[in-house]
Amino acid sequence: MTSEMTAYTIEEYGNPDVFTETTVEIPDPEPDEIRIETVASSVNPVDYKIRRGDLPDFSPDFPAILHCDVAGIVDSVGANVERFEEGDEVYGMPGGAGQQGTLADYVTGHVDTFAHAPETLPLEEAASLPVVALTAWEMLVDKTTVDIDDEVLVYGASGGVGHIGVQLARWFGANVTATGSSEEKRALATEIGADVTVDYTTTDVEAYVNDHASEDGFDIVFDPIGDDHLQTAFQAVRPFGTVVTTESSSTQDLSAMHANSLELGVVLVILPVLLGKHQSRIGEELETIAALVDDGAIEPHIDERFTFEEVAAAHRLGEMGDFTGKLLLVNE
Template sequence: MTAHVIEEYGDPDVFTETTVATPEPGPEELRVEVAATSLNPVDYKIRRGDLPDFAPPFPATLHCDVAGVVDAVGEDVEGFEVGDEVYGMPGGAGRQGALADYVVGHAGTFAPAPDAIPLEDAAALPVVATTALEMLTDKADAGEGDEVLVYGGAGGVGHVGVQLADDLGA
């Protein structure tokens, strides 16, 4: 398969397009044919070498977020089938990412893609949605009746934060 990898940290020109073996899913993993991936601050920080403990081993395929179609299912996975459209965050935290034809990740890092959202748009949601949810629930403990101010409500994390705050009843 084709992958865009880095062999060292640095500027964007450290990326090279190469051919690598198509990964096989483990018992609790999915293999997803990548339809789209997105760029988040964590991705370029890994590429620059700012987060070496979060980077996958070299040659490293980056990008945490992905949307695509399930291509293979590990033997212990329930709730997903070949052909399902999914989105998720299998990359990062030492795992190879989605800047390739296929990505493998634990089934728990994926969710069924919403029917109303094209895969290209769904690929932009996992990191920002997780960040917004953690901000509201883990950091601010926002809930029913709380007043919430979301700075940067038009940005990636902010626009999701506004919607999640509303959903939480804040």
């Protein structure tokens, strides 16, 4: 095996054209790591926020290899690793924030940031799942409990996190109301299990609460968008209800939480990678998610596929937001 590989790196923050195809040393796994031959990655908002320089604390060292999601085949295991062996098909979230990521022919990462890939999905499609499925899972399982017939409102229901959130809430037995800004986005939400969809651009909160929530609001509002959606979420949730969000950087008025005795759960799914500890939660949750995929409860929706060489085009489309589900990056 040669000692060098192709990687797509950035030397500075900037627009999507900042990616450069380059040759770097193939990394060797540490005792608690595995190395995989990369089959695919995918695009998440965190990837282009890091590329732009919006999240300097999350950036790997320059020259930086970005992207958090990966699917591939184990090609080397560290001395302490027992969970995997060479040839295993895995998917995971080993880096891309805080440490080097997955836009390369090979990637190493802590063994606990990987799981066996779903058996019923093409391996490259498994790369669409880690960040969004872990986020949706932690929002609905770690930060709240969804009971049968709970009324759950999902914002951005056709987006990466949102379209997994709809499917998970449905699997838990909830009644799901999903928002979307276009007919295409609302059609996808219906197709993947939403009971009702709402065009939030033409319907105010009071109206859809009155129409679709049986009491004074929804039991749970699932908000993978954040910013000022959070204020809308506080209006849409019932007293003593829960809002779960990925909100990160805006300043928000929390007085509605006090007035209605609300719970707020906030998820930063890449935290174990940034901290270099608590990684086992990633692997365990990914094993559960793979089982749900194989049971037919979750299916990722892939809107477009790009090659690694086309990463700039994938980022441009990602930032425009004119797509549903996920954008896949395939290593050809």
